[in-house]
Structure formats: C-alpha cells, structure tokens
Amino acid sequence: MAHPAVDSDEESRISEGDYVVLKRGDVYKSVQIEKRKKVIFEKQWMFMDNSVGELYGSTFEVDSGGKLILRKPNNTEDPTDTKGAGLDNRHIVDDGKSQKLTRDDIESLKEQGLKGQEIIQQLIDNSTTFRDKTEFAQEKYIKKKKKKYESNVTVLKPTSRILAMMYHGREPGKVCHLRYDTLAQMLTIGNIHAGSKVVVFETCAGLVLGSVMERMGGHGSVIQLYPGGGPVRAGMESFGFPSHFHNTLHEFPLCKVNALLSGTLNVSEKDLDSQSNGRSDEQGSSSQVSTDRGDESSSEPQSMEVSTDPAEAKKKEDSEKLREQKAQEKRVRMEEKRKRLAAAAALLEGQNADGLVIASRFHPCPVLLGLLKFVAPSRPFVVYCQYREPLIECYTKLREQGGAVSLRLTDSWLRHYQVICFMIFFRIQFCFICHLCPKVKQVSPIEQLHREGKNILTFLIYCEEFLFQAVLELFKRSFQQFFTRCKWQMLCSNYVDSNDLQYLTKVTSHFCKYFIISFHGTTL
Template sequence: MADNTDDDSLYRIKEGDYVVLKRGDIFKAVQIQPKKKVIFEKQWFFLDNAVGQLYSSTFEIVSGILQPQKPKNTESSSDAKEAGTDNRNIVDDGRSQKLTRDDIETLKEQGLKGQEIIQQLIENSSTFRDKTEYAQDKYIKKKKKKYENTVTILKPSCRILAMMYHGREPGKICHLRYDTLAQMLTLANIHAGSKVLVFETCAGLVLGSVMERMGGYGSVIQMYPGGGPVRAGVESFGFPAHFHDMLHEFPICHVNALLAGTLDTTAKDPSAASKQSSMAAEEEQNQPEAEQQGSPEEQSMETNSGADGGHNQEKEEREKRKEARAEEKKMKQEEKRKKLAAAAALLEGRNADGLVIASRFHPCPVLMGLLKFLSPSRPFVVYSQYKEPLIECYTKLKEQGGTVNLRLTDTWLRHYQVLPNRTHPVLLMSGGGGYLLSGTTVAMDRSKPAGSQREEEPAPKRLKLTDTEG
C-alpha cells in the first residue's frame, strides 16, 4: 500500500511544484506558492486550493478561488438534440439573440456560472434550434471559451512547454516547433546513461528536453556563450534535485584552448579576475567623497569635539561589508573554477555520445569545433530557422570528411480535425518549423591526407532536401 501511495503522490500537485496553466490553446508556466496571486488570461486567482489535487484537473474560478469542476450535467445537452437539416435559412443579422450585453452582465452579478449563462443564451436564441447539430456544437464551444471561467493545471513536459513558448514567445526559442524538437531528440539518439553536448540559445527549452529524455542518468554538458548559461526554461520543468547533478557547463570560448591542451583549469579564470578587478576599481571611484574621506561636517566635528567613535564604527562596518563581498566573490569564482574543471575532464576524453545545436548564432564554426569531442559512430543534429546556414555546414562537412549519412530536412506539420462525418485539415497551419541537419561521425584514418580521403568519397551531384510530414 505504501508503494501505491508513493506512486499516487507523483501525480498530485504539491506546494512548490512548477505547473502549466491551460485554457483552450493558451498556456502559462507558474510555480505553486501559498497566497500568491496569479494572473492568467485577464483573470486573477490563487493556486492554494490546487494543492493535493491530481494533475490535468480542471478548476472553476470563483471570486479568485479555484474550485474543482463538477462532472458535466448531461441533461442540458438533451435540448440540443433538436436540430435542423441545414443552415441555408439562417441569417446572421445580430437579431437572433434576445439577451443584451447588460442582461448578461446582470446574470453575472447574480452569481450565475458560465454553464448557466450559456444555457440562458441558448434558450434566448431564436435560431439555435434551426442550426445543424455541428453548428450547435460550434456555437456552444465558442460561448464556453468566452463565458466559462475554467483553468486546467498540467504537469510540465517538453511537448507542453514547447507549445507554450511557440504560441506565446516563438522568438525566444528561435521559432522551434514541438514536432521539430521531437525529431531532434530522436535523431540525436538521446537516452539514459549517455553523454550529450548541448549548445542552444532557446531559453533552456532544448536543454530541459534533453534532460527529461535522459531521466536523470548520464551527463549533459551545456556549451554556453557569454558570461553564463541561460536556463530559464529548465526551471519550468521542475526537475528533482538529482537531475541537476548530471548537468555541467562549459564556456564555448574555451573550446579551442581545450582542444589545443593549453587550458589551465587549476588557475583562476584570467578574464573573470580582470573583470572583478575593474568592477572593484569602478566601485571605489563611484563611491561618494563623503564615504571615502568623510563629509566636511564630520571632519569639523572630529577636529572640534574629538568624538570620532561613531565615524570609526561606520568605517569598520563598511570594511566588513567590503570583506564579505570580496569573500562571496572569491567563493563564486572558486565554484565556477570547479565546474569548469569538472566539465573539462568530461570533454577531454572526446567520447561524447551525441551533439545537439540549436541557436541564433551561425552554426558552422560551432559545429566544426564541437564535432571533435564526439566518439566515432555517434549522431549529431543542428537546428536552424533558415536553410542557408545549414547548407554551408553540409558543404563544409562533405569537404572535411569524417561524417556520413548527412541529411538536411524540412519538417512540415498540419493538424486535422477528426470528428464523425467531418474530418478535414484545419485551415490555419504553421508556416514552417525550421530545418535540421543530421549525420553520424566516423573514425578517420589520420595517416592519409584529407585530400585523398575526399577523392575516395563520391561527390554529391546536388543537395537533396527531403520533406518529412509530421
């Protein structure tokens, strides 16, 4: 029985969990915190009542408080059975609805819920019973979206978060669509126990998806540009603590030094040290003269009265704060050095099992540098919103050798409405899901010159773009 309760707790919402709110096709990632107001789709409410409920539960919002939605009443749907044969005699002139906007607002003030308001709209519509059964369902669905104050709480996953980012802020994830992300994880052969290199600027979505697929087993090395890694999307997954033990980080600017064997991980980072010294000098310069030397009033008081005890106490406090800041910077620098050394030790073996690249930077130099860390017969995949950078990568890889099974693909996705007697493609669809370059590394014979190896390989006559329907 204890095992069953433990399994059941995995599917229940707990305080501190990261969850995804859903209404229709709109998603939002939040954290469950006590007495914290959440605003979603122009409505505010508290998530306290969601604690202990099952994931994928739907709640009604009543005066800012979540209440579990009761099972739907099937009696109200019996009236909808009376339907017309076609809609040819229905004219949309705006006169079919007897209730005005003021009447609807009055119903809301009386405390009527969304389902009750919809029922009133149906009863006061002169054309509802003349519509076909499909048109009635469409009418009810449209009114539910407008008047029902419901929200569904979902457990975060790479598919849900990819849909959320693509629907709300596609620019943050380089317009990476969720079907393209799924193909990346498959083509890179992401699985538990492997060692994967990830270079991405998609707010941590690709990194979190790789970690989710690996299940906390193995190692992920995030190659990051700039001063530090960006992992906003990883937090939204709400991984357990042991998932972060497998995550390592390595700056992309030190790759060439690591390959050349000149990277010194025991010494302090010279770039960071120079930055900290310049920041300390700026802080001293920016300090007001009153703090450095004391104000004229304080100087006069010291000379006149000789009571400098308060001034000395303030000076000691400033020195203590400065020492605490210096100690904190030193600890952070030491921690960063340890992380750099641990990641460098993993990379020095050059035995990584996979490489995933998805960034706004030009992928060619990044790909050529990171491919050297892969073992032979290991997959790699590169994503780009545009095909021209990947064509350049394709040409460079063919010239250099060391890779096989190169494919440049364009993913295409279209949703279908699947309902009885009315299955058809949805009219609105995504314009494009980006492009993927995938391939496999091979062991090159270093005794032969690169030119002779290229001559043995048959040169491709033309570049083939294969369309894959998702």
C-alpha cells in the same frame, strides 16, 4: 478511492514552488506555484494558492475573486439545455440581432458572480437563432462560448511535449520556430538517453536543453555551450526538474572553445589563470567597495563630525564587516564558477561526447564544425535551423571535410485530423429511420422496414471523393445489422427527383457533412 495504491499519490500532488503548466483548451502557460501571487492566464487573473495539495491533472474553476475552486471530476461535461435543433442553416440570417443580451447585460451577469456555464445557458436562452441551428452548429456555438466565458483551468505537470506545444503555440519566435514534431525528431535521431554525455548548443529559451535533460533522467552529463554572458535556461527551469538533475548540467562559454581546443585552457594553467582572475576580481570588488564608501560619505556628510559617537563607530564597523562578508561571498561565487568551468572543460576535453544537439539562431555551419570536434566517433549529431539554405551549406561543407556518414537534410511534416466518432452517428441514425416510417405503429421502425422490403436505400453522400470509401464503409457497417441486402451507389443531388428520395437525400446529406473527416487547413 479505496483502490489499492499501486502508485503513491504523494508525488502527484501540487506543492508550493512547483513549476506547473496551466491548460485551457489548447492554450498552455508555464507558471511557478507561489502563494498570493497573481497569475494572468488567458486575460484572466488568478491566485494559485488553492491548487497546493491537490492532484496534478485537476481542473479548477476561477471565481470572480481569482480564487481557484476544485471541480469534481464527474461533472466535467455539462448538460447544456438546448431544446431542439434545426436541420440545416437555410433559415439562419446574420443580421446581428440574434442575441438579445447586450454586452452590458453579460458584464452584469459576470459581476453577479454567474459561472461560465450559467452565462452560456443565458446566452442560449436569449439567442433567437440557436434553436434553428443544427445540432452540430449548436455544439460549435457552445464550444466557442465556452472558450470565452468558461474559466476552467487544468494544472498539469510539465513535460517536453507540453512545453514544446506551449512554446510553439505562444512564443514560436523564442524557440526559433522549432515545432514539437521537429523536437521529437531531434531527440530521437540524436539518440538522447540516460547515461550519455551530450553537448547542447541552443538559443531556444532552454526548451531543447530541458528536453534533452528530461530524456537523460538525471543520468550522465549535459554540457550546455552558450554564447554571450551566460546560459539562457528559462525553458529548462519550467520543467521543474528535481535538484539532482541540475548536478548533471554543466555550462561552458562558446568564446572559450578555441582556448580549450588549443590547450591554452588546460587544467594547470587554468588554476593560475583562475588565481589571477580571482585577484583581478578582488581588485574589482575593492574598487566597488571604495565607490560604495564614496556614496556613503556623500550621503552622510555630517557623520565625520560625530565619529566619536560609539554607536556610529559600531555602525561603521558593522558595515566594514558586511563589506568583507560580501567580498568573501563574491570570492566563493567566483571560485564556484571557476570550478564549474573546470568541470565542464574536463568533460569536453576528452572529446568523447556521445551526442551533439544544435538548435540556434546562429549560422549552423561554423557552430557544427566547431563543436563536432567534441564528439566521439560513431555517435549521432543533429542540427536544427529555421532556414534551409544554411543547412545546405552545412551539409556541403561537412561532405567536403569528411568525418561523418549518413548525412541527411530532412524536414518534418505534420497534419492533424479531426476524427468524428460513431457515437454521434448512432444517435442520428435512429431518428433517421423513424422518419422513414411514421405510418406504422407498434412495430419497431427497423422491423417495419424489413417487412416492407425497403431494404435498398440510396444515399447521397457529400464528401470529398477520396473520403468516399471511408464514409461508405461507415454507413455500411452501421446499417448492415438492419438490412440484409445493401446496395450502395453514388449520386449527385441534381439528379434526384423523387420526393421520397429527395427527403432522404436532404436528411442524409445533412448527416453526411458531419462524417467528413476534415483537415485543419494548415500543413505544418
């Protein structure tokens, strides 16, 4: 902790009012830190109070009262006591009797206030099959149980990466099924950067808007065009931008685009327009006031008779004042709104935006053709649509119309790889070699192998063919320090008849399974 503070920790501390992202495993949830407010995350409720003042990235344990308890960074990994492991799953029978603890037992353990880690240990101790599972199956079991019983939660600072993953994982419908790798393409291809003027039209809960703003870093301006009554920005709010970012954000209703383009929304006229608007608004508010009055009189019919009461008169006067104040506030708000509209209009009027980003439920063709007019020459634009056909139309129309080059219709393809690391490998390798030479004592097993000249080993490698080379390479590299002449060949288990070899094969193939670099089944 005495490390010279190159970067101040103060800005990385969680404070009340911050927008944060809760993380457990691959699950994220965006929340605002409020004291004494119940937050439900992964079917568990908690209070965020204790996270205030702690550092971003901290992991907490949730106790039975929903309180957060900071976990020490050192003991993140748990020494779960496993007591041995089986070689393969031939003895595992799914008879539903392997777990001796019942649902009720587990519930009572929970009520006793046992931590997730302790419950998992109980489950392991009471599982009849756990010890017969392979080391890897055990790991998987623990991981699964951890997900169920552990109540850790990590508090992160929101970024577009995290929020895009969160929306994609939890509520893809809200972001038009926009995946994070596609969002990445849009931000890069759109050349979104600080100091530019970007037009955004999205119905992705504000995620795209927020991501654009993050890339602009509070420099330049973003004009959000919105359909309907007002812009949707929940996703953008979740980024928790500092206040000066909001000064760069403008909004303009889609329904006034034509007026703006035809010049019927020009500045001088806008003033007139806004004044008349203001008047009608006043009328609106006064009519509202009158209905208020009506309500009042109906609720207090006797008050008329005692109107001579000075207290009552004062009350009336006060309510009059309040009404006026409200009307005044409303006028100020309307004025503010008009100013914002004028500012956004002024930004658009130049028709010199540096970028255009569209990701919406609307047909992309009219949206793009309509909004492209606001973009300066030689600037990139990007349109996302969940479906391909509307984009084909978009492409065709724009091709016919001209005014754009380098048009491309693309999709992004993403695949996750599960990479298993060497660290596990070395552990097994050692016991494997021990197995080979149990007879000789006082000599290290590896040296013994050398002496006996058993430096040619044949392995059976179970893996998909295209990965064979990779697996082979792994073996080669790990063994070459022990053997001088290695010969490698591929066999098939059916043809192995020697007992020794069979044993070897069994052991090896069991290991090999875990060296397979497997794919997740989804091509995204």
